[in-house]
Every structure is written in C-alpha cells, then in structure tokens.
Amino acid sequence: MTKKQLIMDKALELFAKQGFSATSIQQITDHCGISKGAFYLSFKSKDALILALIDHFMMKYVSSIDYLVRSEDDKDRLLYEFYHLCFDSYYEHSEFAKIFIQEQAHTLNDELIVKMRYYSQLIEESVLYMVEKIYGYEVEQMKYDLVYCIQGFMKTYSELFFFLNLQVDLDTLCKSLVEKTNLLATYTTIPFLTSDFVQLMKKPLHEEITIEEIIMLMDHALGEIEGEIEKESLILLKEEIQKPKLSRVLVSGLLENIRHHAECKAIYFKLRKHFNFE
Numbered sequence: 001m002t003k004k005q006l007i008m009d010k011a012l013e014l015f016a017k018q019g020f021s022a023t024s025i026q027q028i029t030d031h032c033g034i035s036k037g038a039f040y041l042s043f044k045s046k047d048a049l050i051l052a053l054i055d056h057f058m059m060k061y062v063s064s065i066d067y068l069v070r071s072e073d074d075k076d077r078l079l080y081e082f083y084h085l086c087f088d089s090y091y092e093h094s095e096f097a098k099i100f101i102q103e104q105a106h107t108l109n110d111e112l113i114v115k116m117r118y119y120s121q122l123i124e125e126s127v128l129y130m131v132e133k134i135y136g137y138e139v140e141q142m143k144y145d146l147v148y149c150i151q152g153f154m155k156t157y158s159e160l161f162f163f164l165n166l167q168v169d170l171d172t173l174c175k176s177l178v179e180k181t182n183l184l185a186t187y188t189t190i191p192f193l194t195s196d197f198v199q200l201m202k203k204p205l206h207e208e209i210t211i212e213e214i215i216m217l218m219d220h221a222l223g224e225i226e227g228e229i230e231k232e233s234l235i236l237l238k239e240e241i242q243k244p245k246l247s248r249v250l251v252s253g254l255l256e257n258i259r260h261h262a263e264c265k266a267i268y269f270k271l272r273k274h275f276n277f278e
Contacts, residue, residue: 004042007032008056011049048201058119060237061089065123076123078134078182082127083153083174112191127151131144135185142185144193149184153177211241217267225261233257236266237271251275 010032014023024047030041043049068085072078121262131139139146157177160168166238218238224233235255240246240254255271 003038004039004052005035007034007039007049008053012053020046052113054115057093058115061093062081062119062122062126064089069126069133073174078130079178081176082130083177084152084170087157087168087170087173093103096203099265119241124151131185139185141191142188144198145188145191145193146181150181153180212276214241214267214270217270221264221267225264227261230258230261230264234267239276248275252277 007028011028014027014031018027023046025036025039025198028046028049032039041053064085065082067236070083124147127150128143131143131146133151135143136145139217149269157173173265215238218234222231223235225234235253237251237258240251246252246254255268255275255277259268
C-alpha cells in the first residue's frame with residue numbers, strides 16, 4: 001500500500017466517525033503514524049484529500065457503469081445489470097456517501113461543483129448510450145427524458161441505503177425498476193427534454209450564459225414552482241432582465257425570495273451575477 005493510499009484509507013475511517021470538518025490533519029497523521037510533512041507530500045490540504053477520495057470512488061463507479069453498458073450484449077439483461085451495479089456500489093461505498101451528503105454544504109466550492117458536474121455528465125452519457133442501445137429509434141424523441149427518469153430512480157431509491165439503513169432485496173428492486181423503465185420507454189409520448197436543453201444544462205460552470213439562456217431556465221422553473229411568492233418573484237425578475245425598471249433594493253429582495261427554492265438555486269446565482277450583486 002502506498003503512503004497516499006494509506007492516508008486516504010485512514011482518513012476515511014476518521015471522517016466516518018467525526019465528519020470532514022471535525023477531523024484535523026493532525027488527527028489524520030496521528031492515525032496514520034506519519035508526520036505532517038509526509039501528509040503534505042501527498043496532499044496540499046485536507047480539501048485536496050477529500051477531492052482525491054471523491055475521485056477515487058467516482059472514477060471506479062463511472063468506469064464500472066461505462067464498461068457494463070458498452071460490453072453487455074444481452075439487451076434484455078443490460079438494464080437489470082445496470083441497476084444492480086449501481087445499488088451494489090451504493091452498498092459498498094455507503095459510509096463515504098453518507099458523510100459526503102451530510103457535509104457537502106460545508107465543503108461546497110467551485111472545484112467540487114465542477115468535479116461533481118463532470119462525473120454526473122459522464123454517467124449521463126453512459127446512461128444515454130444504454131438507452132439508445134436497448135430501445136433504439138423507438139425512444140428517439142423521449143430518450144433524454146428517459147435518461148433523467150433512470151437517474152431519478154437511482155437517486156430516489158439510493159435513500160434506502162444512505163438514510164434508512166434498510167436491508168433491501170436487490171433482485172426484486174432491480175426487476176421492479178426494469179419494469180418501470182420499460183413502461184416509460186413504451187408508453188410515454190410527450191417529450192420535455194430536448195437536445196438543445198440538455199446541451200444548455202451542460203454549459204461549463206464559468207462559461208458566460210446569455211440572457212436568452214437564463215430566460216429559458218426561468219421558464220422551466222416557472223413550470224415546476226408552486227409557491228406563489230417564489231413564482232411571482234421569478235416572473236418579476238424575468239421582466240427585469242428584459243426591461244430593467246426596478247431599484248437594486250427590490251431586485252435584491254426578489255432574489256432572496258427565490259434563493260432557497262430547489263428549482264431556483266442555479267438561477268439565483270446566475271441572476272446575482274447578471275445584476276452585479278457579486
């Protein structure tokens with residue numbers, strides 16, 4: 001075992017007990033039986049160590065998915081094996097995933113956001129390849145929606161492992177999700193996600209976004225929001241982008257109204273930049 005791998009393994013043990021923020025580099029080096037100097041030869045900081053752990057787990061996960069969807073020739077079996085692989089990985093790495101989910105708000109930074117977006121896009125590409133491989137031209141209009149539905153199943157059912165600590169019959173779960181996915185592929189007829197919309201969502205974090213693209217995101221959010229305050233605030237902000245007339249104080253208040261809504265978080269930061277509040 002290399003020193004770098006030793007540090008990662010021992011740090012993960014401490015993170016599982018104490019969390020990221022409560023674990024110091026000194027504690028990590030003591031647990032490894034090495035000096036701080038030896039630590040810094042492998043990692044520039046604790047954040048760099050956390051990012052290395054994320055890379056370690058995510059690269060293994062992403063590579064396994066990509067290999068499966070490209071190598072499995074039995075189309076009837078592929079979807080089942082895909083779900084089984086995903087949930088097997090959740091089981092295997094559930095401790096780290098729990099820590100990361102619980103503390104990501106404290107470790108959130110641009111580098112982490114870019115990294116997670118990168119891995120998310122790799123998974124989306126593999127799932128899209130799988131969808132096209134299994135269903136072919138029959139789902140051409142619906143394939144992007146189907147990709148997001150499959151990812152939604154993965155995310156939602158993962159909570160059984162991460163938060164509820166339930167013993168799950170994986171065989172039954174995977175068969176159930178295969179049935180649901182096949183029903184969606186067979187019977188859904190109204191597409192929402194288009195190729196252009198998907199490409200817009202893949203725009204790099206620091207790439208400039210146009211007013212037209214912001215409005216497109218706002219229109220999408222307006223279709224999802226139910227709260228009157230958030231919806232009215234978003235409508236007024238959309239009007240302000242097109243024809244500015246409000247004071248900065250009012251704009252700031254409207255931004256605050258949408259800040260914590262799940263559908264508006266990305267829009268909030270883009271609008272803050274657009275209105276020069278940062």
